[in-house]
Amino acid sequence: MSDAPLIEVKDLGVRLNTSRGPAQAVRGVNFALRRGETLGLVGESGCGKSVTALALMGLLPESAVISGSIRLDGAELIGLPDAAYCKLRGNRISMIFQEPMTALNPMHTIGHQVAEPLRRHTGVSAAEAQLEAIALLDRVGLPDAAKRVDAYPHQFSGGQRQRITVAMALACQPDVLIADEPTTALDVTIQGQILDLIAGLVEERGMSMILISHDLGVIAENVDRMMVMYGGTVVESGATDAVFARMGHPYTQGLFRARPRLGARKGTRLKTIAGTVPELADLPAGCTFADRCAIVEARCRAALPAVVDVGAAHGVRCIRTDVSMGAGGSSA
Amino acid sequence: MSAPLTASAATSAIAPGARPVTGFWRRALRHRSFVLGAVLSLIVLGAALLSLVWTPWSATDIDIASKLRPPSAAHWLGTDVLGRDIVSLLLVGARSTIMVGVIAVGIGLSFGVCLGLIAAARKGWTEELIMRMSDFTFAFPAVLSAIMLAAVAGPGMVTSITAIGIFQIPTFVRVTRGSANAIWAREFVLAARAAGKGSFRITIEHVLPNILSILIVQATIQFALAILAEAALSYLGLGTQPPQPSWGRMLNDAQTLLFQSPMLAVYPGAAIAIAVLGLNLLGDGLRDLLDPRLARER
Ligand SMILES: Nc1ncnc2c1ncn2[C@@H]1O[C@H](COP(=O)(O)OP(=O)(O)OP(=O)(O)O)[C@@H](O)[C@H]1O
Ligand SMILES: [Mg+2]
Numbered sequence: 294m295s296d297a298p299l300i301e302v303k304d305l306g307v308r309l310n311t312s313r314g315p316a317q318a319v320r321g322v323n324f325a326l327r328r329g330e331t332l333g334l335v336g337e338s339g340c341g342k343s344v345t346a347l348a349l350m351g352l353l354p355e356s357a358v359i360s361g362s363i364r365l366d367g368a369e370l371i372g373l374p375d376a377a378y379c380k381l382r383g384n385r386i387s388m389i390f391q392e393p394m395t396a397l398n399p400m401h402t403i404g405h406q407v408a409e410p411l412r413r414h415t416g417v418s419a420a421e422a423q424l425e426a427i428a429l430l431d432r433v434g435l436p437d438a439a440k441r442v443d444a445y446p447h448q449f450s451g452g453q454r455q456r457i458t459v460a461m462a463l464a465c466q467p468d469v470l471i472a473d474e475p476t477t478a479l480d481v482t483i484q485g486q487i488l489d490l491i492a493g494l495v496e497e498r499g500m501s502m503i504l505i506s507h508d509l510g511v512i513a514e515n516v517d518r519m520m521v522m523y524g525g526t527v528v529e530s531g532a533t534d535a536v537f538a539r540m541g542h543p544y545t546q547g548l549f550r551a552r553p554r555l556g557a558r559k560g561t562r563l564k565t566i567a568g569t570v571p572e573l574a575d576l577p578a579g580c581t582f583a584d585r586c587a588i589v590e591a592r593c594r595a596a597l598p599a600v601v602d603v604g605a606a607h608g609v610r611c612i613r614t615d616v617s618m619g620a621g622g623s624s625a
Numbered sequence: 626m627s628a629p630l631t632a633s634a635a636t637s638a639i640a641p642g643a644r645p646v647t648g649f650w651r652r653a654l655r656h657r658s659f660v661l662g663a664v665l666s667l668i669v670l671g672a673a674l675l676s677l678v679w680t681p682w683s684a685t686d687i688d689i690a691s692k693l694r695p696p697s698a699a700h701w702l703g704t705d706v707l708g709r710d711i712v713s714l715l716l717v718g719a720r721s722t723i724m725v726g727v728i729a730v731g732i733g734l735s736f737g738v739c740l741g742l743i744a745a746a747r748k749g750w751t752e753e754l755i756m757r758m759s760d761f762t763f764a765f766p767a768v769l770s771a772i773m774l775a776a777v778a779g780p781g782m783v784t785s786i787t788a789i790g791i792f793q794i795p796t797f798v799r800v801t802r803g804s805a806n807a808i809w810a811r812e813f814v815l816a817a818r819a820a821g822k823g824s825f826r827i828t829i830e831h832v833l834p835n836i837l838s839i840l841i842v843q844a845t846i847q848f849a850l851a852i853l854a855e856a857a858l859s860y861l862g863l864g865t866q867p868p869q870p871s872w873g874r875m876l877n878d879a880q881t882l883l884f885q886s887p888m889l890a891v892y893p894g895a896a897i898a899i900a901v902l903g904l905n906l907l908g909d910g911l912r913d914l915l916d917p918r919l920a921r922e923r
Binding site: 350352355375376379380381382383384388390392395396397398399400401409410413414458461462 | 812835
């Protein structure tokens with residue numbers, strides 16, 4: 294494995310036009326991903342996970358203003374003309390979406406939709422692409438793949454459709470796979486199967502993966518490193534084990550406490566994080582979590598806190614890590 | 626290499642998947658307004674086709690001696706002021722009506738759909754320009770553009786077809802852009818873009834097939850409007866020129882004899898009404914039959 298990062302994101306910022314005027318949906322996102330590495334992105338709904346993913350794919354609306362730098366194998370992607378981006382998408386970077394029910398075109402057969410990226414990016418014949426599509430559908434565990442390539446999306450269940458979109462995303466053997474909540478719309482038993490499938494394929498093909506989820510459990514089981522997002526910024530990042538062992542940010546701790554647990558004593562109530570996610574248009578000037586934080590101080594609201602290193606490659610965007618990581622802080 | 630061979634063997638072994646349109650005809654035959662609309666439209670189409678091979682009399686031969694005859698065994702609906710057989714005139718008139726409708730809707734459809742698809746795919750100032758241009762065109766009724774065109778190129782069938790066709794473009798632009806924008810916002814388009822498809826491919830493979838049913842319905846309704854416009858233009862003398870028969874001209878001819886032989890105006894009027902009613906019912910029926918299917922698959 295070479296040491297040069299496959300994807301390197303520096304100070305990524307995204308400004309979007311919302312109904313309430315322009316708003317900074319993402320700011321100061323930094324990370325690097327080497328070939329074969331997996332990275333998790335976790336956070337509440339609306340914190341900017343999908344916007345970050347779409348920025349990497351170059352799929353944000355025209356009106357979005359993107360700042361910073363995204364490098365793939367050293368080549369800058371921000372400002373790349375769309376025609377050049379089209380050659381990367383589906384070929385070197387692929388994405389799986391949340392809703393398998395809507396991510397497939399109802400008017401085309403699944404075989405066509407899986408074979409299409411192959412024909413476009415690799416220039417194989419229609420017959421070869423069809424054959425490869427069958428092999429792929431077989432690999433993602435679609436029963437009777439050879440018989441069902443000519444069926445339409447509505448003839449499949451949600452789990453089967455997500456298998457099909459996985460096959461579609463992996464058709465061209467991309468270097469990077471972005472999975473944006475690939476199992477949120479599926480029921481629990483299917484969720485595990487799909488995640489195992491994705492993890493297996495990522496390992497088998499030596500791909501890098503960015504897995505987006507709001508579920509800490511999913512992140513804990515599937516990625517090497519993780520980033521916790523809140524209000525458009527990364528509030529904590531580090532190796533998954535390290536972050537789970539020593540949570541530095543009050544938000545990460547809150548997220549951890551708020552997760553539902555099997556075998557919890559009956560009657561114990563889930564601890565939720567007080568307050569709600571701030572609207573994009575009126576994000577506070579300082580720490581975005583300030584309004585919901587139990588240990589907030591006046592200086593938290595002054596400016597966006599810098600990242601504090603609390604361990605090897607474990608960073609926390611909080612000026613009160615002495616308190617949050619002190620006795621009792623992380624154990625609750 | 627045996628790969629292609631194996632592949633074709635594999636494909637031919639696959640049972641054809643049921644298409645989403647299964648049951649369309651079964652449901653169509655149970656839909657009253659669709660059936661009635663289809664029957665009326667087919668009557669008009671049948672009349673036009675019949676006139677190509679047979680008419681009871683020649684529709685252009687003038688026979689002043691037998692003018693304004695009442696219905697008889699020889700002339701089923703009588704004759705007009707020039708002694709022409711009404712049935713023959715109606716049959717041949719159906720032909721001009723359908724021809725004008727098809728060509729005018731063809732013009733409106735091809736230009737309008739292309740512009741609408743471009744507007745939806747490009748967004749930004751391209752969309753703005755196309756929409757403002759179509760608003761501008763829409764401000765001129767067909768009659769007005771026909772008068773202007775007739776002033777330049779002279780009245781006639783070509784003039785009226787062009788004027789009606791141009792008048793139809795903005796409607797198709799709007800309908801196409803509106804429904805195409807809705808498709809562009811769907812997740813499978815995002816997924817297709819994530820798979821590396823450019824906007825041209827997405828337009829052809831994803832947007833167009835998904836708005837086709839809306840366009841078919843709109844074209845049916847525009848066809849009815851084109852027939853009305855053609856009749857109006859012919860009535861005003863800007864459309865089909867004599868001796869070429871047309872329903873609008875028949876109305877025009879009947880006008881001077883309205884009190885003497887009112888039936889001369891009733892026949893072409895009824896023909897126009899049947900065609901317009903038939904197409905509108907057909908369009909409504911198609912809307913019901915095609916749209917729920919799309920809605921269910923959302
Ligand atoms: N195209 C857009 N135009 C304007 N605002 C947008 C757009 N897309 C997203 N946003 C806003 O940006 C913020 C971040 O959205 P994003 O979709 O990244 O959230 P998320 O973390 O993926 O949430 P979820 O878990 O619900 O998917 C939200 O406040 C959302 O309303
Ligand atoms: Mg999202």
